[in-house]
Amino acid sequence: MSFMAGLTLASPSAERRGYSPWREAWRRYRRHRPAVVSAVLLLLLIAAVVLGPFIWRVSASDIDVVAGMQGPSLAHPFGTDDLGQDILARMIYGGRISLAVGLAAMLVSVFVGTLIGALAGMSRGPLGYALMWLTDLFLSLPQLPLLLMLIYLFRDGLKAAFGPEGGIFILIVLVIGGLRWMPVARLVRAQFLSLREKEFVEAARALGASPTRQVIRHILPNALGPVIIAGTIDVAAAIIAESTLSFLGLGFPPDTPTWGRILYDAKDFLDIGPHWALFPGAAIFIAVVAINFIGDGLRDALDARKVI
Amino acid sequence: MSQYILRRLMIAIPSLLGISLVLFVVLALAPGDPFSELATNPNVPPGVQAALRAKFGLDDPIYLRYLHWLAAMVHGDWGFSFVSRIDVDTLILQRLPTTLYVIGSAQLLALSIAIPVGVYAATRPYSLFDQLANTFAFIGFSLPTFFTGILFILVFSVKLDWLPFVYTEVPGSGIPWVLEMIRQAIMPVMVLGLFQAASMTRFVRSAMLDVIRLDYVTTARAKGLGQTKVIVKHVMRNAMIPVVTLIALQMPAVFGGAIVTEQIFRIPGIGSLLISSILANDTPVVMAVTFVFACLVVLFNLIADVLYGWLDPRISFR
Numbered sequence: 134m135s136f137m138a139g140l141t142l143a144s145p146s147a148e149r150r151g152y153s154p155w156r157e158a159w160r161r162y163r164r165h166r167p168a169v170v171s172a173v174l175l176l177l178l179i180a181a182v183v184l185g186p187f188i189w190r191v192s193a194s195d196i197d198v199v200a201g202m203q204g205p206s207l208a209h210p211f212g213t214d215d216l217g218q219d220i221l222a223r224m225i226y227g228g229r230i231s232l233a234v235g236l237a238a239m240l241v242s243v244f245v246g247t248l249i250g251a252l253a254g255m256s257r258g259p260l261g262y263a264l265m266w267l268t269d270l271f272l273s274l275p276q277l278p279l280l281l282m283l284i285y286l287f288r289d290g291l292k293a294a295f296g297p298e299g300g301i302f303i304l305i306v307l308v309i310g311g312l313r314w315m316p317v318a319r320l321v322r323a324q325f326l327s328l329r330e331k332e333f334v335e336a337a338r339a340l341g342a343s344p345t346r347q348v349i350r351h352i353l354p355n356a357l358g359p360v361i362i363a364g365t366i367d368v369a370a371a372i373i374a375e376s377t378l379s380f381l382g383l384g385f386p387p388d389t390p391t392w393g394r395i396l397y398d399a400k401d402f403l404d405i406g407p408h409w410a411l412f413p414g415a416a417i418f419i420a421v422v423a424i425n426f427i428g429d430g431l432r433d434a435l436d437a438r439k440v441i
Numbered sequence: 442m443s444q445y446i447l448r449r450l451m452i453a454i455p456s457l458l459g460i461s462l463v464l465f466v467v468l469a470l471a472p473g474d475p476f477s478e479l480a481t482n483p484n485v486p487p488g489v490q491a492a493l494r495a496k497f498g499l500d501d502p503i504y505l506r507y508l509h510w511l512a513a514m515v516h517g518d519w520g521f522s523f524v525s526r527i528d529v530d531t532l533i534l535q536r537l538p539t540t541l542y543v544i545g546s547a548q549l550l551a552l553s554i555a556i557p558v559g560v561y562a563a564t565r566p567y568s569l570f571d572q573l574a575n576t577f578a579f580i581g582f583s584l585p586t587f588f589t590g591i592l593f594i595l596v597f598s599v600k601l602d603w604l605p606f607v608y609t610e611v612p613g614s615g616i617p618w619v620l621e622m623i624r625q626a627i628m629p630v631m632v633l634g635l636f637q638a639a640s641m642t643r644f645v646r647s648a649m650l651d652v653i654r655l656d657y658v659t660t661a662r663a664k665g666l667g668q669t670k671v672i673v674k675h676v677m678r679n680a681m682i683p684v685v686t687l688i689a690l691q692m693p694a695v696f697g698g699a700i701v702t703e704q705i706f707r708i709p710g711i712g713s714l715l716i717s718s719i720l721a722n723d724t725p726v727v728m729a730v731t732f733v734f735a736c737l738v739v740l741f742n743l744i745a746d747v748l749y750g751w752l753d754p755r756i757s758f759r
Contacts (some may be wrong), residue, residue, distance in 0.1 A: 270459045275734035277697030285719045373585045380587045414588040422583040
């Protein structure tokens with residue numbers, strides 16, 4: 134990858150042994166303290182939800198009404214809900230889904246955004262204008278109402294086709310991703326418009342490279358930096374979107390305790406069991422803040438124009 | 442200027458048409474048929490079914506159905522709520538003022554926090570105040586509204602018992618009524634307004650920093666103008682131009698936040714109407730509310746464009 138090709142020539146560190154653009158990016162990333170702390174936090178969070186069930190062996194769905202609504206204790210570090218289910222175990226299970234939705238929806242939006250942005254950036258005819266009009270149209274759609282409407286209309290069909298959990302997962306990922314590609318498309322188009330006139334692309338064109346090859350080998354790798362940054366922020370936005378849907382009672386079914394869903398269940402018991410709402414809320418907040426800080430750090434690391 | 446506004450209006454119409462097309466296509470693609478119950482009902486003979494389908498135009502080609510639907514929407518014939526048994530437009534008109542009251546107050550609160558804080562932070566970049574403002578802004582827009590809402594209820598209603606957490610119709614009139622209306626709106630407006638203020642502060646700060654280094658600002662200082670006059674008269678007006686656009690681009694997110702806040706505090710606005718209609722399978726209301734939200738977004742974009750023309754007169758002459 135050579136999206137910092139301009140910098141490598143100019144910077145004296147190019148003389149250093151074992152130099153690579155990724156190492157340079159890492160050096161710049163490390164300067165952003167909160168971003169480093171956030172990366173560690175996020176890794177811990179991911180490790181907790183991936184490895185958690187092997188260490189914390191309490192079932193997420195065992196009902197024990199007698200032990201319901203208890204605050205944090207040794208037996209239940211995060212307390213229990215009204216049915217006596219262990220909140221820590223539920224959060225570990227739900228966290229897998231919340232984070233997976235965030236990642237998958239980001240991949241969808243980055244893929245769609247890059248495709249549309251690249252097409253709009255390369256075409257010199259009416260196609261580019263049409264795609265940009267479409268992008269602007271999507272930007273002025275009210276996202277949450279539309280998200281709710283799409284889920285309302287397609288929920289039952291997908292549930293029948295892929296099962297209650299799988300169907301909702303596919304629907305939520307596609308809908309969130311499908312409504313968040315516009316910033317990526319604009320960024321990619323802007324990058325393409327300037328990159329396609331650069332000398333190295335002209336050289337490739339003169340050597341007879343096909344437009345596809347120009348895009349994939351020469352333009353896209355150089356446009357990657359902003360896309361990575363936007364994609365990172367998109368993960369946070371997708372996690373918030375999924376939690377919002379679940380919080381409104383229109384996301385995952387009740388037996389799938391995503392963080393937003395736990396909050397939804399907890400919100401009517403705030404007076405007697407505040408712990409029930411605080412732990413999943415804090416988990417969403419930590420994940421989102423960490424991802425946003427990582428995005429900020431990546432901006433420092435990947436934006437070659439910024440001198441650190 | 443009036444010509445410029447007219448031109449902007451002409452641009453708003455195609456985007457409204459585009460949005461209505463998107464909504465209609467989504468509805469048409471969705472599985473499920475309004476006549477599915479009829480089809481399984483043995484008491485309705487197939488001939489009657491076909492006649493009914495033809496009468497309501499369900500077998501027409503899709504573009505004809507879209508045109509019919511659009512014509513009905515323009516005429517104000519928005520359908521009939523299955524659940525409330527009244528016309529959809531009456532239902533929405535009952536709920537809309539509450540939503541606009543909450544969103545409007547939240548926007549005002551956000552502006553009255555973001556502009557002073559952003560401007561002051563930009564005049565002293567990298568000072569302690571700037572760093573604190575930045576950190577709070579970062580945390581503020583990472584906190585989802587549903588979580589801040591719950592935190593506010595926990596602190597101000599459950600622990601301190603200062604404010605009611607359910608928004609209700611207040612009986613009575615006069616000053617006590619006004620005070621009660623304000624009191625119950627404090628928490629929803631704070632939740633929404635602080636969330637908005639966080640991202641706005643960042644916009645204002647970076648826009649101010651872009652302008653404050655320009656040569657004409659140095660000139661103004663060199664003429665001997667005081668700091669306040671330079672900042673307010675010379676820097677702010679130009680810095681507000683990108684801020685207006687960014688705020689308009691934020692409007693869809695504001696409406697999203699409003700839906701969540703209305704749900705948490707049980708405010709009887711169109712956001713909670715949307716949620717309850719979805720839960721009750723009330724399709725005409727769901728469609729209409731989504732369309733109203735879309736219209737509001739387009740309207741605010743239009744207002745932003747007009748403000749833009751006022752802030753930067755060069756734009757309206759182009």
